[in-house]
Amino acid sequence: MPDIILGSIINNYLNINSAIITLVTIGLITIITIVAYSLERIIGKSSPSYQKFFKHLIEGLVLTFSMIMLQQIFHILNTGSINHGWLYANAQLTILLYCMYLIRNKITLLINILMPFAYYTSINLDRLENKNLPFFAVSYIFLVIIVIYIYQQTEKLQRSEWKYLIMQLFFGLSWWILLWVDHSFPMLEIINMLIVFLIYMAIIRFCAKKLEDTMINYDDLKVKVNYDELTGIRNRASLDKTAQELFETYSNEEIPLTVTMFDIDHFKEFNDTYGHSTGDEVLKHVAQTIEREMFLGDAKGELFRFGGEEFIIVFRGKKPAQCIPIIANLREALTNTPLVLNGEKLEITISFGVSKLDKTDLNFDDLFNRVDRYLYESKNLGRNRLTVEGLTYNFNKLTK
CATH class of the missing domain: 3.30.70.270 (Reverse transcriptase/Diguanylate cyclase domain)
Known part of the structure; x- marks a missing residue:
């Protein structure tokens, strides 16, 4: 079985399309991170409520734009077919989960909760006649619990690599069971998809960490250049x-x-x-x-x-x-x-x-x-x- 999984990963992910999707995902993550940090500088915790709402709305729109952009690029790469759809799905799941950790506002939470019904609206009614509907219901409830838990415990999760990894695993498992109900691919593929999803998250987290360090170093340099070291006021x-x-x-x-x-x-x-x-x-x-x-x-x-x-x-x-x-x-x-x-x-x-x-x-x-x-x-x-x-x-x- 390990050989089958490894072979599937090589055939489906070590190709030009997977490289393009990965680079696009990293690019979108970079844009989301820059927008989030820029808004954080402009609109802080002490800002008026309407400014905070405006900030959350922009972050939600950026996340929605990223989902749409990935979809369009995927269709262009595959000339309208759904071949290698799990590649595109994993990229979207990566952005959804990353935004839960980075942005953590109620609009992002709502997008994560509603996404199982929004990503493929024409199939919502078909699920009611699907014999695997109970799996969908249980997995969706589990996904909602996971998303709310991540929303409430983000800081604690980021301090613990094991908890962070377990939440990624649960998040990916819930989603891939939902997708399995809709598309009826072999159950063995869920293991394949989860492995790739965790790899995606590891790559994105590494890149995001480097970007975050760069922005923090820039802020530190800006403070050193413009503020007096002794008194703390501008120089x-x-x-x-x-x-x-x-x-x-x-x-x-x-x-x-x-x-x-x-x-x-x-x-x-x-x-x-x-x-x-x-x-x-x-x-x-x-x-x-x-x-x-x-x-x-x-x-x-x-x-x-x-x-x-x-x-x-x-x-x-x-x-x-x-x-x-x-x-x-x-x-x-x-x-x-x-x-x-x-x-x-x-x-x-x-x-x-x-x-x-x-x-x-x-x-x-x-x-x-x-x-x-x-x-x-x-x-x-x-x-x-x-x-x-x-x-x-x-x-x-x-x-x-």
């Missing part, structure tokens, strides 16, 4: 990229753009007195406190570490006068949450320079140089101050 390189877009967008618009630059007063003394590790803690504390307060206060500012102890905040759609109370609140939040290291409370103050993009600015550097000049006016006049378009305010008086 100078990210600001440089954003600056060009900001100038092109706001230089020809009536919508205001305000930029503020601040640095930590007497930062060198922290390093000289307590050491550079304390200086690093001060930088992290300032960056994380400002970023947290902007998020909680809905200030809609974009925070960047410019370099050393200097930071930039970009306020889109706000005039400098509108930014004064926001900046005062940020500074007050920093004052009210002192940094305590080794039992000692460190008093941290910051100075600001603020200006808006002017129509006379030829580029972003013109705006930046003006903001930088205002920052140094704040520092030269005693620090812990805010200079807005050349007018300096004492924070202690501003907040009283």
Whole structure:
């Protein structure tokens, strides 16, 4: 019997059509994976319900498109006949199961549950007269149970190779019994089909894992390139990229753009007195406190570490006068949450320079140089101050 199975596999799968179907399947899996990961970046768990539904709908449409595409390619390869139909069926089952693991939403679940009635609609009534209808009913119920279990336990299954393999086996067995009821092929072929299905899943999982690793590495590289390693906020390189877009967008618009630059007063003394590790803690504390307060206060500012102890905040759609109370609140939040290291409370103050993009600015550097000049006016006049378009305010008086 092993020789018969091996011979059947060689005759049916080691040919040009099987190679094409396999490559097409891998290509469709790649498209599905890219779409799923892209949507995940855009629409997260905290997004509104309508956006989540839209995301799930797109994923369901991509899965449906993949099923139709496989069907059309199979018919083209076989000039309309159903020879080697199990090859096409295994490819579809592979995509269906893979999407259950990758996407895991209710639309994908519904497609998996309804697919036994949708893949060949003209045969639905014929099943009622088939003497093997009880096998179909039992296998379908078993398939539904397996699909729901996979939907609910995806993360646990992916952590266990044995459970993952057993679920693949049960999923494939259920489907091939359903197909056997419809097409009456020899029962021995079910073993053949299951072996090939497991091989397909192994190939697809390997390719998907490599693709997933590539995307994760890309995300890691993107974070390293655009985010400051010490503070976790966006860095100078990210600001440089954003600056060009900001100038092109706001230089020809009536919508205001305000930029503020601040640095930590007497930062060198922290390093000289307590050491550079304390200086690093001060930088992290300032960056994380400002970023947290902007998020909680809905200030809609974009925070960047410019370099050393200097930071930039970009306020889109706000005039400098509108930014004064926001900046005062940020500074007050920093004052009210002192940094305590080794039992000692460190008093941290910051100075600001603020200006808006002017129509006379030829580029972003013109705006930046003006903001930088205002920052140094704040520092030269005693620090812990805010200079807005050349007018300096004492924070202690501003907040009283």
